[in-house]
Amino acid sequence: MRAAVTYFQEPAPNTALYVVHPQLSYSQDYTDHFGLDVGYDMDVVSGATPQIFGVDVVSSATEFNDVRYNGGLGLRFMTEYATLRVGGGYGGESDYRSGTVSTGVTADLFDRNTQLAVDYTHNFDRVCDASNSASEQLLELRALDSSDPCFDNDSPLTATRKLAIDSVQLSVTQVATPWLLLQFGATGQSVRGFQANPYRQVLLGERAVQEHLPRVRNRLAVYGQAKFALRPIKGAIELGVRGYFDSWAIEGVTTELAYDQYIARPLSIRFRARWHVQDSALFYRDGNDYASSGPVGSYWTGDRELSALFNSVYGAKVSWTARAKDKQFLRFIDAFVVSGKVDLLFYRSLTDNPEFSPNYDRTKGLFDGFVAQLQAGFDF
Amino acid sequence: MDSHSRSDAKLLAAMLLLAPLASGCARAVLPSEKAYLADPIMQFDSDALEASSDAHVMQNREGAAGGTGTAGGGCGCN
Numbered sequence: 001m002r003a004a005v006t007y008f009q010e011p012a013p014n015t016a017l018y019v020v021h022p023q024l025s026y027s028q029d030y031t032d033h034f035g036l037d038v039g040y041d042m043d044v045v046s047g048a049t050p051q052i053f054g055v056d057v058v059s060s061a062t063e064f065n066d067v068r069y070n071g072g073l074g075l076r077f078m079t080e081y082a083t084l085r086v087g088g089g090y091g092g093e094s095d096y097r098s099g100t101v102s103t104g105v106t107a108d109l110f111d112r113n114t115q116l117a118v119d120y121t122h123n124f125d126r127v128c129d130a131s132n133s134a135s136e137q138l139l140e141l142r143a144l145d146s147s148d149p150c151f152d153n154d155s156p157l158t159a160t161r162k163l164a165i166d167s168v169q170l171s172v173t174q175v176a177t178p179w180l181l182l183q184f185g186a187t188g189q190s191v192r193g194f195q196a197n198p199y200r201q202v203l204l205g206e207r208a209v210q211e212h213l214p215r216v217r218n219r220l221a222v223y224g225q226a227k228f229a230l231r232p233i234k235g236a237i238e239l240g241v242r243g244y245f246d247s248w249a250i251e252g253v254t255t256e257l258a259y260d261q262y263i264a265r266p267l268s269i270r271f272r273a274r275w276h277v278q279d280s281a282l283f284y285r286d287g288n289d290y291a292s293s294g295p296v297g298s299y300w301t302g303d304r305e306l307s308a309l310f311n312s313v314y315g316a317k318v319s320w321t322a323r324a325k326d327k328q329f330l331r332f333i334d335a336f337v338v339s340g341k342v343d344l345l346f347y348r349s350l351t352d353n354p355e356f357s358p359n360y361d362r363t364k365g366l367f368d369g370f371v372a373q374l375q376a377g378f379d380f
Numbered sequence: 381m382d383s384h385s386r387s388d389a390k391l392l393a394a395m396l397l398l399a400p401l402a403s404g405c406a407r408a409v410l411p412s413e414k415a416y417l418a419d420p421i422m423q424f425d426s427d428a429l430e431a432s433s434d435a436h437v438m439q440n441r442e443g444a445a446g447g448t449g450t451a452g453g454g455c456g457c458n
Contacts, residue, residue: 004429008437021436023429041432111408117450171450173424178413183424187446221447227424229416236421244444252444260421268421278443305443313438317430321420341430347441371437375429 001026002337002377009370010047010345012362014061017047035076037087043068050361051143053211053302054203054287057361066147068093072100082107085119094147095128095198104169115173117185123165126151129198130210131159138298141210144198161194179231184224191217202300203291211301219246225256235261244278250306252278266321270341274313277350281306286356304358308350315343315371328380335379345369425451 006021023041030036045066052060074087083106091098104119128150130142149155171185193215201208225240238258245251258272283299284306319339328334347368349357362368409417416422425431428451439445 002429004433006433021433023433025429112411113408119450167446169446169450173450175409175414175417178409179416181417181422181424183449185447185450187448189446219445221444223447223449225424225449227422229419229422231416236419238424240449242444242447244447246443248443250443252442254444254447262421270421276438276442276444281443305441309442311438311442319427339427339430345437345441369437369441371433373430373433375427 001380002375004373004375006371006373010362010368011365011370012368013364014058015048015050015361017045017049020044029076029078033078035078037072037074037076039072039074039089041070043093049199050302051199052201052203052208053358054208054291054356066093066095068096070098074102081109081112095144095150097126097151099124113175117169117171117173119167119169121165121167123163123167125163125165125193127161127163127194127198129159129161129194131155131157132210138212139204139207139209141212143201143208143210163191163193163195165192166190179229181227182224183226184222186220186222189219191219196301197303200302202295202302203287204294204300205291209300211303212299213301214248214299217246217248220244233261234265235259238272248306249282250278250280252276266323268319270317270319272313272315272317274311276309276311278309280308280351284308284351286351286353287358288353288356302358304347307357307359309357309359310348310350312346312348313343314346315341317341317373329378332380333378337375337377337379339373339375341371341373343369343371345371423451424449 002025004023008019008021010017021041021043025039027037028035048061048063050057050060051062068091070089070091072087072089074085077084085104087102089100100121100123102119102121104117106115106117108115128144128147130144132141144158149158151160152158167187167189169185169187171183173183176182195217196211196213200211202211221242221244223240223242225238228237230236240256242254254274254276256272256274258270260268260270262268281301283296284301285296290300317339321335321337323335324333329336344367347359347363349359351357354360420426435448
């Protein structure tokens with residue numbers, strides 16, 4: 001059983017964001033052939049967000065508060081060399097509902113030196129939107145004002161849009177030598193349905209219009225990672241690289257480097273750095289370009305995720321694990337686990353006019369994001 | 381991102397992605413040789429809650445998603 005609380009902050013002057021994220025997980029093998037996983041987490045979010053992309057952030061920023069919850073249940077059926085997983089989950093917030101079903105299998109091959117895993121997940125999501133009709137002219141699309149009447153079938157102000165997501169993940173983990181572990185794999189995803197932020201407007205010329213995105217997005221991520229055991233100093237180095245491509249023309253590369261070191265067993269420290277660089281989506285423009293030149297085709301966005309950017313993360317984590325030796329703690333606990341970590345996030349816009357990019361207000365401080373996490377748990 | 385740096389990044393990614401294939405030439409590692417690999421710090425994504433919250437944070441800030449790896453595999457002796 002594990003419990004964690006994560007605090008996330010983006011200390012932007014006008015669009016600050018604060019999130020408290022408690023998580024709880026429980027996992028138990030009831031027999032040699034059957035196990036159960038249960039998880040629950042929440043996001044308690046507050047902050048301010050610009051309503052209109054393309055104008056002064058200060059004047060268009062509005063405050064918001066929301067609570068997101070998510071619960072999941074998984075079953076594991078195990079044999080000596082393979083595990084079958086099936087599960088499902090349900091999550092929601094005031095303007096979004098998400099149901100998931102998933103299945104996967106992991107197999108140990110070749111004297112257990114190779115582990116093959118395949119997972120599939122389907123999301124049945126629903127998004128609250130303003131009640132724009134299907135025949136609405138694109139430049140007449142209105143943004144959602146409030147989540148207050150969301151998912152109310154009788155409300156004339158809102159409508160519910162569908163969003164279906166199919167994800168497949170394949171991974172191969174290979175024991176290469178007694179001190180080197182390798183893993184490579186891929187994730188493919190197809191997203192179909194309403195994908196815009198229903199509240200966001202983009203200034204096209206002098207008219208503010210609800211964000212409009214393609215209904216289909218196909219995504220592919222391929223990755224490889226290696227972990228080296230540093231025998232004399234009881235540490236490990238991890239290196240990972242991911243390439244990403246999607247049908248909206250975003251290409252990105254992510255690299256991650258981590259170093260684990262035992263200070264004095266069982267106390268360990270982990271340092272990590274992560275860098276991500278990506279291009280813009282085909283239809284992305286900076287705010288000043290949308291305002292002066294209009295959109296590219298029939299799509300427009302103010303989403304920072306779809307802009308060219310360079311994000312970096314630098315963090316440290318301390319972990320302590322106390323394992324029972326001769327006798328269990330309290331007669332049933334095999335180990336206690338405690339950890340704490342801090343990450344600093346830095347954003348850099350790589351668009352033509354960074355001062356008119358979605359992240360500009362968030363890049364004015366000493367750091368652009370901050371994560372602190374405390375975790376405790378026990379094994380029994 | 382200019383085309384030159386993008387090509388370099390793709391080449392680096394391809395080299396690292398192909399590296400595991402080269403391991404197929406190596407001899408099998410015996411169970412008695414997996415002491416270092418069995419150590420908790422040799423697990424990929426050994427902290428599921430941390431991996432989940434990290435993915436949640438980054439997916440809301442980047443266009444990319446997926447390809448974050450699979451947990452476990454450390455000792456290959458599950």
